[in-house]
Amino acid sequence: MSDTPAGGGAGTRRRGRPPRTESADTRDRILVAAREEFSEHGYEKTSVRGIAKAAGVDSALVHHYFGTKEQIFEAAIAVAFAPTLNAPAAIADGPLDGVGERLTRFIFGIWENPTTRKPLLAIVRSAVNNETAAAVFRRLVAAQLLRRLAEQLGHPDGELRAELAAAQLVGCAMLRYVIKLEPLASADLEQIVARIAPVVQGHLTGP
Amino acid sequence: MSDTPAGGGAGTRRRGRPPRTESADTRDRILVAAREEFSEHGYEKTSVRGIAKAAGVDSALVHHYFGTKEQIFEAAIAVAFAPTLNAPAAIADGPLDGVGERLTRFIFGIWENPTTRKPLLAIVRSAVNNETAAAVFRRLVAAQLLRRLAEQLGHPDGELRAELAAAQLVGCAMLRYVIKLEPLASADLEQIVARIAPVVQGHLTGP
Numbered sequence: 001m002s003d004t005p006a007g008g009g010a011g012t013r014r015r016g017r018p019p020r021t022e023s024a025d026t027r028d029r030i031l032v033a034a035r036e037e038f039s040e041h042g043y044e045k046t047s048v049r050g051i052a053k054a055a056g057v058d059s060a061l062v063h064h065y066f067g068t069k070e071q072i073f074e075a076a077i078a079v080a081f082a083p084t085l086n087a088p089a090a091i092a093d094g095p096l097d098g099v100g101e102r103l104t105r106f107i108f109g110i111w112e113n114p115t116t117r118k119p120l121l122a123i124v125r126s127a128v129n130n131e132t133a134a135a136v137f138r139r140l141v142a143a144q145l146l147r148r149l150a151e152q153l154g155h156p157d158g159e160l161r162a163e164l165a166a167a168q169l170v171g172c173a174m175l176r177y178v179i180k181l182e183p184l185a186s187a188d189l190e191q192i193v194a195r196i197a198p199v200v201q202g203h204l205t206g207p
Numbered sequence: 208m209s210d211t212p213a214g215g216g217a218g219t220r221r222r223g224r225p226p227r228t229e230s231a232d233t234r235d236r237i238l239v240a241a242r243e244e245f246s247e248h249g250y251e252k253t254s255v256r257g258i259a260k261a262a263g264v265d266s267a268l269v270h271h272y273f274g275t276k277e278q279i280f281e282a283a284i285a286v287a288f289a290p291t292l293n294a295p296a297a298i299a300d301g302p303l304d305g306v307g308e309r310l311t312r313f314i315f316g317i318w319e320n321p322t323t324r325k326p327l328l329a330i331v332r333s334a335v336n337n338e339t340a341a342a343v344f345r346r347l348v349a350a351q352l353l354r355r356l357a358e359q360l361g362h363p364d365g366e367l368r369a370e371l372a373a374a375q376l377v378g379c380a381m382l383r384y385v386i387k388l389e390p391l392a393s394a395d396l397e398q399i400v401a402r403i404a405p406v407v408q409g410h411l412t413g414p
Contacts, residue, residue, distance in 0.1 A: 042336065124335065125335055125336055127385075127386055128331065128332055128335045128336075128381070128385055128386075129249065129332055129335075129336060134385070134386050134387065137386055138386060138387065138388055138389075141386075141388065142388055142389065146388075159389075159390055160390050160391060160394060160398075163382055163388055163390070163391040164379070164391070164399075164402055164403070166378070166382065167375060167378035167379040167381070167382050167383075167391070168374060168375045168378055168406070169378065170378040170381055170382060171373070171374035171375055171376065171377040171378025171379070171381065172371070172374040172378070174335070174374070174377055174378065174381065175370055175373065175374050175377060178334075178335055178341070179334055179335075179341050179344055179345060179348075180341065180345065181345055181348065181349055181353075181370055182345075182349065182366075183366055183367050183370070184367060184370040184371070184374070187367060191367075192371075195371055195410065196371070199375070199406050199409070199410075202406070203402065203406075
């Protein structure tokens with residue numbers, strides 16, 4: 001699909017993208033296919049064979065790059081989850097008394113955007129339905145997101161605080177974007193932020 | 208399975224249960240089978256044929272009593288959801304400034320008990336994965352639970368308040384009982400109630 005590092009000139013190069021190795025491109029293509037397959041069919045109904053077919057490669061190559069189906073899933077959702085995993089960095093900038101609003105706006109920003117919402121939805125669906133997917137979700141969310149958030153708080157019970165704050169945000173996302181319960185699904189985002197941000201702040205830094 | 212109303216004496220009667228018509232018993236048996244099938248396989252993978260087989264009846268009889276698969280699902284989850292739907296009545300007893308704690312304890316009481324948790328989990332799983340199931344969930348939860356709760360509050364934005372309170376409870380249940388995120392999954396229930404009840408109260412009756 002693209003040039004090898006030693007490869008051709010600008011004419012055959014994919015526009016707006018630096019030259020990459022063939023294997024990195026194949027790897028990316030498999031990851032995109034995996035994310036699509038998991039999004040569409042959920043964890044259980046997705047097969048390595050199906051991912052390989054969608055990526056236009058052999059199943060053996062998928063195993064070669066990623067290992068088991070569980071490992072492919074983890075790699076795919078790590079990519080899909082990347083924007084969310086930036087939350088601790090994004091909310092670290094600024095005073096601690098604004099952390100509730102910054103985190104709330106950050107998370108809703110991801111959910112409001114269909115491009116970032118779709119993979120997130122796929123993760124939630126898979127995690128709710130399958131124990132292996134739930135374990136991957138736990139590892140990623142707990143270790144990379146909530147634990148880092150908890151460290152920034154400096155409370156002894158920081159992790160529980162971060163999880164209760166996450167519970168308010170997760171529940172809101174579920175009812176607004178997944179179940180689409182009215183009036184919440186159509187409510188103005190600013191109205192929701194105004195109600196949710198103080199709760200998140202309270203969980204994170206309250207007494 | 209049991210006596211018809213005109214039927215036999217105490218000897219053949221099922222203990223601890225009043226005599227019932229054959230059709231009511233069959234209907235119940237189908238409902239129990241439907242709940243089990245939906246719990247185990249989710250909405251999409253459950254078939255009317257599978258429910259009929261599990262109940263030991265013909266598919267035509269299932270359709271006769273309940274109609275379509277969607278209608279069977281609605282009937283099954285109405286039964287499974289019955290404890291939760293009692294929430295408005297349960298929290299109506301007592302002063303409004305204790306409503307957050309009463310609702311929180313009521314909902315966690317249902318989730319902590321494996322017997323009532325299992326069908327609830329099946330509903331959540333189906334609703335997250337299937338639009339038809341989500342619509343049934345919306346109808347039941349929105350109309351029968353949250354709207355009644357909102358009426359008790361007497362606020363003009365009572366429904367949104369009830370949904371934001373529900374979001375905190377739903378998110379907490381998701382992370383604790385479904386995803387099993389630690390330390391939340393193993394946290395003492397009283398500790399969680401102490402943190403969640405004021406939030407629920409704030410959503411419902413706050414400024």
